[in-house]
Amino acid sequence: xKKAAQFRSELNRSIRxxxxxxxxxxxxxxxxxxxxxxEPTIENFATRFDNEFVGSSDLYLIPSPxxxxxxxxxxxxxxxxxxxxxxxxxxxxGRHHNPEFSMLExxxxxxxxxxxxxxxxELFAYLDGPDHLRPPFDRLTVSEAMWQxxxxxxxxxxxxxxxxxxARRLGLSVPDGPESWEDTxxxxxxxxxxxxxxxxxxxxxxxxxAQIDCLAKREGNYRRRWEMYAGGVEIANCYDEETDRxxxxxxxxxxxxxxxxxxxxxxxxxxxxxxxFADIFDNFPxxxxxxxxxxxxxxxxxxxxxIEGVILFPFSATISSRK
Amino acid sequence: xxxxxxIDKGTALxxxxxxxxxxxxxxxxxxxxxxxxxxxxKSPATGQTLSETMKTQDNVDDIMVTDRDCQYLYNDGEFxxxxxxxxxxxxxxxxxxxxxxxxxxxxxxxYRCTFWESQLLDIQIPPKVVFFVAEAEEAVKGDTVQGATKxxxxxxxxxxxxxxxxxxxxxxxxxxxxxxxLERVNN
Numbered sequence: 001x002k003k004a005a006q007f008r009s010e011l012n013r014s015i016r017x018x019x020x021x022x023x024x025x026x027x028x029x030x031x032x033x034x035x036x037x038x039e040p041t042i043e044n045f046a047t048r049f050d051n052e053f054v055g056s057s058d059l060y061l062i063p064s065p066x067x068x069x070x071x072x073x074x075x076x077x078x079x080x081x082x083x084x085x086x087x088x089x090x091x092x093x094g095r096h097h098n099p100e101f102s103m104l105e106x107x108x109x110x111x112x113x114x115x116x117x118x119x120x121x122e123l124f125a126y127l128d129g130p131d132h133l134r135p136p137f138d139r140l141t142v143s144e145a146m147w148q149x150x151x152x153x154x155x156x157x158x159x160x161x162x163x164x165x166x167a168r169r170l171g172l173s174v175p176d177g178p179e180s181w182e183d184t185x186x187x188x189x190x191x192x193x194x195x196x197x198x199x200x201x202x203x204x205x206x207x208x209x210a211q212i213d214c215l216a217k218r219e220g221n222y223r224r225r226w227e228m229y230a231g232g233v234e235i236a237n238c239y240d241e242e243t244d245r246x247x248x249x250x251x252x253x254x255x256x257x258x259x260x261x262x263x264x265x266x267x268x269x270x271x272x273x274x275x276x277f278a279d280i281f282d283n284f285p286x287x288x289x290x291x292x293x294x295x296x297x298x299x300x301x302x303x304x305x306x307i308e309g310v311i312l313f314p315f316s317a318t319i320s321s322r323k
Numbered sequence: 324x325x326x327x328x329x330i331d332k333g334t335a336l337x338x339x340x341x342x343x344x345x346x347x348x349x350x351x352x353x354x355x356x357x358x359x360x361x362x363x364x365k366s367p368a369t370g371q372t373l374s375e376t377m378k379t380q381d382n383v384d385d386i387m388v389t390d391r392d393c394q395y396l397y398n399d400g401e402f403x404x405x406x407x408x409x410x411x412x413x414x415x416x417x418x419x420x421x422x423x424x425x426x427x428x429x430x431x432x433x434y435r436c437t438f439w440e441s442q443l444l445d446i447q448i449p450p451k452v453v454f455f456v457a458e459a460e461e462a463v464k465g466d467t468v469q470g471a472t473k474x475x476x477x478x479x480x481x482x483x484x485x486x487x488x489x490x491x492x493x494x495x496x497x498x499x500x501x502x503x504x505l506e507r508v509n510n
Binding site for chain 2: 095
C-alpha cells in the first residue's frame with residue numbers, strides 16, 4: 001500500500017501545481033456542517049457538538065464541499081479548488097464506493113460547462129496517464145447515447161408513461177406502480193447504455209435530461225450538465241451553475257420535501273436545511289463547477305480494478321474487523 | 324418477496340415465471356439518482372443468461388431453495404448423470420446448461436446442489452479444487468515472457484497453465500472460477 005500512498009502524494013502535488021499555475025486559489029472548507037443542501041438520494045452522517053456550558057447542536061458530515069465553496073464564490077473569491085474528504089452514508093461498499101472518499105472540486109468563475117471540458121482535458125494531459133485517460137475526450141450527448149445504444153428518442157418520450165412503454169419494448173421490467181421519469185430513464189440507461197459506452201478515451205456525456213433535477217442551468221429539455229466516464233467508470237460531474245435565486249430556492253424547497261418524505265419512511269438521517277442558502281445567489285457570478293472522484297481517478301491511473309486498492313484503510317475492512 | 328438491494332450472488336429469483344440464479348451483482352449509484360443494482364442471471368433450465376437492472380427498493384420474487392448432496396456418476400456427452408445421496412434417485416442434467424463443468428467435476432465425487440422443488444438449479448463447485456496432473460507437456464525452453472509456464476491436463480480433462488516445474492502425477496490446486504493454477508499440493 002505504500003506505493004499507493006506515494007502515488008497519491010504525487011497526484012495531489014500535480015493537481016495543486018496545475019491549478020496554482022492557472023491562478024486558482026486552493027481552499028479548505030469544513031467537513032462538519034450544521035445543515036446540508038438537500039439531496040434525497042445521498043444519505044448523510046449525523047453527529048453532535050456537545051459543550052457543557054455552550055450547549056449542544058446537531059452536525060452533519062458534508063457529502064460534498066459544494067455549499068461552502070459557493071459561499072466563497074459569492075464573496076468574490078474568484079476561481080477556487082479543493083481536495084478534501086466527502087461522506088455519503090449507506091453508500092454501497094464495493095469496487096467503486098467507500099462511504100468516506102476524496103474529492104477534487106474546482107469552480108471556474110466566468111466559465112461555463114463547455115469551458116470546463118477544455119480545462120479538464122488540460123488537467124488530464126498534465127496528469128499524463130495511459131492512453132484511455134488522455135485527451136481529447138470523446139463526446140456524446142445523453143440523447144445521442146440513448147438513441148445509439150437503446151434506440152430511444154428522448155425528445156419523443158418526455159412523459160414517464162411513454163418512457164416506461166419504451167423500456168418494456170426493450171424487454172426491461174418496470175413496476176406498474178408510480179415511478180419518476182428519472183428512475184425509468186435510469187433503468188434503460190444503466191442496463192443498455194452505460195455498459196456499452198466507448199472506453200478507448202475519456203468520455204464526456206453531455207446535456208442531461210431536464211427531468212433529472214439539479215442545480216445546473218436548464219436549456220429546453222436538457223440541463224447544462226455533463227458527467228465524465230473513464231475506463232467505463234463515472235469519475236466526474238459538472239454543471240453550468242444555476243445563478244438565479246428564485247430557481248435555486250424552488251429547487252431547494254422541492255428537494256427538501258422529497259428528502260423528508262423518503263427518509264421518514266426509511267427512518268434515516270434528516271439533516272437540517274440552511275434557511276439562508278438562497279442568499280448566496282443574490283450576487284452569484286457565472287461559473288462552472290466540477291467534482292471529480294480522486295480515489296477513482298487514482299485507481300484508473302494505477303490500473304487497479306478496485307477502489308480499495310488505493311485507499312489506505314478501506315471502510316469494508318474497518319467494519320469487518322469490528323464484527 | 325425481497326428488496327432488490329438484498330440480492331446476492333447465488334440468490335434464486337423467479338423472473339417472468341422462470342427460476343434464475345444470480346451469477347453477478349453490482350451496485351450502481353447514478354450521479355443524481357436512486358441506488359440501483361445490476362444483475363447477471365442464469366436460467367438453470369435453459370442455460371440462458373439475462374442482464375437486469377433494478378432499483379434497490381424494487382420488490383423481487385425470490386424462491387425458497389434447498390441444498391442437497393449429489394454424487395456425480397458420469398456424463399454421456401449430452402447429460403450429466405447425478406445421484407441424490409439421500410434417496411439414491413438419479414438425475415439427468417443437460418451438460419449445455421453448465422458449460423465447462425465436465426472439466427471441473429470428478430467421477431464419484433459428491434457436490435452440494437441447489438434445488439427448487441424437484442428442479443436442480445445449480446451444482447456448487449468449490450472455489451478451489453485439487454486436481455491430479457494426468458498429462459504434462461515438456462517445458463519449452465526460452466518462453467519466459469509469461470514467466471516460464473506450460474500446459475498440463477488434469478484427470479478431468481481441464482487444461483491449466485502451470486509453472487514448468489509441475490510434473491505428471493503431481494497434484495495442483497486450481498481456482499475453478501478463473502481456471503487458473505494456484506499452487507502445487509504436496510502429498
